[in-house]
Amino acid sequence: MNGLRRFASDRSGMIFHAISSILIFFIWRITGMPSPGLLGRLVPLSWMITALVYGRGGIPRLSVYLLAVFTVSSLFWTADPGFEVISAACGLMGIFPGLQAISSRKFGIVLAVLPLIPMILLLVPFTGDEPHYASITEDLISTGTGRFSAFSTQAGDPLENFSHHQSLYPALMIPGYVLSVPGLRGMNILFAMAALLLISMIFRDSGLKNWRQLTVLGFLLVPGCGILGLVYPGWLAMAVFLAAVYASIRSKRSIWVIAAAIILILIKIRFIGISIGLLAALVIESKGRRKLILPVALVCLAVAGLLFDLVILDGRIFWVRYGNMDFVKVILLQPLYRTPEILIAAASSLVDIESGLLWKAPWVLAGLAGLPLLKKENSKLFIWLGLPALIYFLVLIYWTTANWSGMPTPAGRMLLPLLPVLLASLAIMMKRKGVRILVWASLAISAVLFTYPLLRFNHADGTDALVSRIFGHFSNVTEWVPSAVRFCIPLFAGWIVVAVVMIILLARKSRYTEYFFASAFLVFCLFGGLEKKSWEAEDLPSEYRNFCSIYPDETDPESRVFWFFSRERMLRMSSPDDAVILPLPETEQDSLKLTILHRSFRSGPPAGIEVSCGEWRDSVYASSEVMEAPQWAVIMKDIQLSSRPENLREIRTEFIIPVSDCADSIRIAPLGVEGGNSRFRGIYLDRILFR
């Protein structure tokens, strides 16, 4: 009896996780929550695996709270579709404190990843570039048609049968290919594990006290999260990068750093920033004559590498992809003509609702605030982790400005190389006021993205999948979040100021930090909860639309990548049956001002808009003119813009609606859209505002 009691007392954490697993399994079924066969099993399974690997230890208090929140919120899941997401995420998040506790044990970092692996393997859709990488792996081992052969070509390939992706990374996935998608994902989980182990060893050797917990936080807090196990080369590049840093810190031998810099370029040319950063760190850290000889040797090595590629490999690594005038023009023209876009792209990496880290991983603020302290306390670590991260970031922003904000990829995937330096900085900041709140807010978002992986896929259209899913199309929240696609200077600038103030307060150890966080959050919530008075036309729910179509109809942002003025989608009204019917907002005034921003494509008779409300009606006929191409585009390709909706100038039309004569809704319909032979004919609505 005493033995049993001692067992229960020693392993109370394990017993708690096992009982919670059973509890969640039954609560899911008793409340009838959706997806009982998949999510309703995977969430309890992750608790059960946590119990199995937990070993000795007490019950994490926070897990009890989160289990309680899950239990209560699961009762309300039917009351709103958003609550179903919150409830399931709380169910999973309850294991996170346990995973942190596990991390301090032997092999703890590996054990802490295990409970999440079933979710990664079974829930994450195989999309984006993943099938393309898989098809290259397939080509390397078989010449016949395989399961991924349909994905062998892709937009952006420089030549036919020549992928713009390089072959080293797909070649390393060959062992996983036999198990198909789970095998490929498994290989990437192994790459991630290698990177995590390396990061933990670097932190340990650098004297960071909580290095184990930090490493586990590292994979849970990956900006945007859920990218663990995706068939993308990010984690492999991280492993190579960290191996070089570890080798340089331990053995101080340059050869490992140079080898890693070359391998990184062979994995993907995007990682050239890390390579440059590593080599720069090597030069900075070297002493005496080496400091002069090394840069010359590295330049010679780079030239030799380019010549080797040109003469021996027929340019298959660099020249075919980047050895052309267009690429040179891009590099030269970006800073001269596209400075505002580059700056917006840089700011977007922090505040944009779709791709910004403030929204998907707010702990990054603490990481940024701690950088000066990291430099002061451990300058070697700061240089080795920080310099490659900084140069990578600058290259990314500079090179892919147009593709950067609101990318159709999990937020933060491209920022993975920034993780180690920010984590090291977080380690120093962890005890400060407000930091834990940011960390747990980030973990909450990670839990949502683990349980509903589709919510991390955005389409660079100004809406965020997660926000739309939880709050729905009727919510006013989207009016208060900054978006690079729907660019609003005051809003964007306002959120940058909020982020900077947060960073300053954290850096200064201010006692008002938590109050400021809570104020910013609650002010946002207060305004986000107001009645919606303006509508992005393309977001209008079906209730408010009679037919109409979205232009362009595909969600893939690839079709909008060469839109020069705005990459927003539009609501097209091209038939007399098309109409928008909106409820009139409540007002105490006699009249309401309705502003409609639209483009009118003329092909034949003039087209216009009619607004009607009860007996009252008014109409305006107008045609949009084609705008001139931006100067950089003209220099690049001597472009003359064609008459397409995305190239038309926007028209702003205002109507004064006498509320007393009206019904409770207004109708906006196109005029003169019949006839004409252009496939683009019609009215393209952008935004509708009531004042």
Place this chain on the structure above:
Amino acid sequence: MSHIRTGNLVFALSVSVGVLILHGFSFLAMAVCLYAAAAALIKGPRAVTVIVVFLGGLSLLSFGGSLGPLPLTAGIAFAAVFSLSVASRYLFFLSAAAVLIEGAIEGMVPLTAAVLAASPVKNDKWRAIILAGGLSAVLIISGLPSTKACRSLVLQEALSEEGVVWKEPAELNLGMPELLLQAPGIDVACMTLRVSAGGVRDTSPVGYVTSADRTFPVYPGENTLIIEEPEFPVSIRISRSWKPFYHPVVHFHFAEGLL
């Protein structure tokens, strides 16, 4: 009173003033004000306050929508167990009472009673037991709490060469029990729908497709329905109510209306 407590109360007051200015007076607004005051008085681990503030913020974010009172109620039930301050727990009860009077959620009486009963109890295990009893009573007496707002999903129609199509797939469950198909201004001669249903342990219909006074059952498994001269809106609705171990679901795949 400590500086922190005073700061919290001032903060709660600011939130309350903000709510009343921006949203005006209602019982839900009053519930939020009481909730803010109660949150300011919470004693216990910081995590409890953070969770309560987060749920309160969610409630503010969807103040006008059906989600509004739900996070508030979840926060009240949570804090009634984990807040160590009696005054705070009583304020949470008053907040629950205001939500009850506001009446946006049905079936709240047992939970409100449980919050009241748990408020004076000092032992947190007993409070947890009382709240668990309250939640169980909610399930036994009135089933899952639901909002009074009637929820239906309207699917976007599109014109095709032969008529109208509804090509976006949709999922109906107890959280979103109805789907509406509309074809404004179009006379459809014949409509074909493809739906599938499941999540139940018998073979009775999971839902119904309704067009004016005609009703077609949707059985578990794949269903293809043909409706001659449909009258719009055509509704697809789950007919099952909540029952433990049942997860009724109807998947809408496609519909086409020919002229």
